[in-house]
Amino acid sequence: MTTTTCTPSMLGDLDIELKFNEPIGSRTWYRAGGSAEVLAHPRSVEALCQLIKRCHENDTPVRVLGEGANLLVADDGVDGVVIRLDHAAFRGANFEGGHCNRTVRVGAGTDLMGLVQESARNGYDGLSHLAGIPASIGGATRMNAGGAFGDFASAVHSVDVVAPDGKARSIAAADLEFAYRHSNLAEVIVVAANINFIAGDRDAIRQRVKEVFAYKKRSQPMADKSAGCMFKNPTDPATGERVSAGKLIDQAGMKGKRIGSASVSLIHGNFLSLAAGGSASDVLQLAAEVQQRVLDHSGIALEREVVVWSKRGEVR
Numbered sequence: 001m002t003t004t005t006c007t008p009s010m011l012g013d014l015d016i017e018l019k020f021n022e023p024i025g026s027r028t029w030y031r032a033g034g035s036a037e038v039l040a041h042p043r044s045v046e047a048l049c050q051l052i053k054r055c056h057e058n059d060t061p062v063r064v065l066g067e068g069a070n071l072l073v074a075d076d077g078v079d080g081v082v083i084r085l086d087h088a089a090f091r092g093a094n095f096e097g098g099h100c101n102r103t104v105r106v107g108a109g110t111d112l113m114g115l116v117q118e119s120a121r122n123g124y125d126g127l128s129h130l131a132g133i134p135a136s137i138g139g140a141t142r143m144n145a146g147g148a149f150g151d152f153a154s155a156v157h158s159v160d161v162v163a164p165d166g167k168a169r170s171i172a173a174a175d176l177e178f179a180y181r182h183s184n185l186a187e188v189i190v191v192a193a194n195i196n197f198i199a200g201d202r203d204a205i206r207q208r209v210k211e212v213f214a215y216k217k218r219s220q221p222m223a224d225k226s227a228g229c230m231f232k233n234p235t236d237p238a239t240g241e242r243v244s245a246g247k248l249i250d251q252a253g254m255k256g257k258r259i260g261s262a263s264v265s266l267i268h269g270n271f272l273s274l275a276a277g278g279s280a281s282d283v284l285q286l287a288a289e290v291q292q293r294v295l296d297h298s299g300i301a302l303e304r305e306v307v308v309w310s311k312r313g314e315v316r
């Protein structure tokens, strides 16, 4: 990848809080990995549009850091600009007004787990099936976050984005090409998702949230440092059905396998946990070993779900 260095003069006039050589690995759930050349916190959508346009014109890589829950940052960090949408312009949802079915605009920097709780408290369903999934709304949209009870796509009305040329636009759900852990939003920055909420019985919705969360708590190592499931559930060529990558890793005898500070969880095989102070490279080596062993054991190639940022690739 050919990139240019991002200088303070390139962005200094914009309404953006800028930090140079700022640690970002510590902001991910793994609490591992290096720094960003620039960490940018835009204060408005206009400032974000200008930032994107300028980076595009200068061939500067742009990545968006959400909750850091599905992300591994390489130990030597990343070049270019990392954006955090944590100013008020990019956060929150408004449920005020009458209790009726409605579409609510939710900023990309809003925390999904908080939104699941807030909407349930206000008597709105639409996201209860995603209880316990750590994500920003921007990340959940782009990855089509989900689990055994459904995915994010089912609740989306439309998505507001900024294109590389700095122009803002809205994309209707029908044009989003959502699939399992996939959308066609890789080339744009999500600014907000417009979510369909269904007015219902507050206690029943809160009960459903509790049940979904309890399932996750029972079956996953939630206290460990990890990025959730490391691999996507692959399609079994024999049946055409998706099969749990965790189950395949378990069957390959990999639970408890350790490389340095990283280990395969004993609770769920698709969680690669990291000890305090551990390195991103240990996780990557262990992931490669798991892929090889599952391929040898079952003939199925696992594809990574967790996004890896490094100087060599995978932007955003």
Ligand code: EPU
Pocket: 146, 147, 148, 149, 216, 219, 227, 228, 229, 230, 231, 232, 233, 243, 244, 245, 246, 247, 250, 267, 268, 269, 270, 305
């Ligand atoms: N299983 C094993 N051994 C394991 C793990 C699972 O035998 O080590 C078995 C379970 O006993 C169960 C089956 O595999 O019979 C499915 O397990 P689970 O319900 O945990 O679901 P999963 O397919 O492994 C998916 C999502 C999770 C999500 C859960 C629950 C993927 C890659 N994973 O896991 O999402 O939380 O369903 O909704 O789609 C994530 O994406 O980060 C993630 C954790």
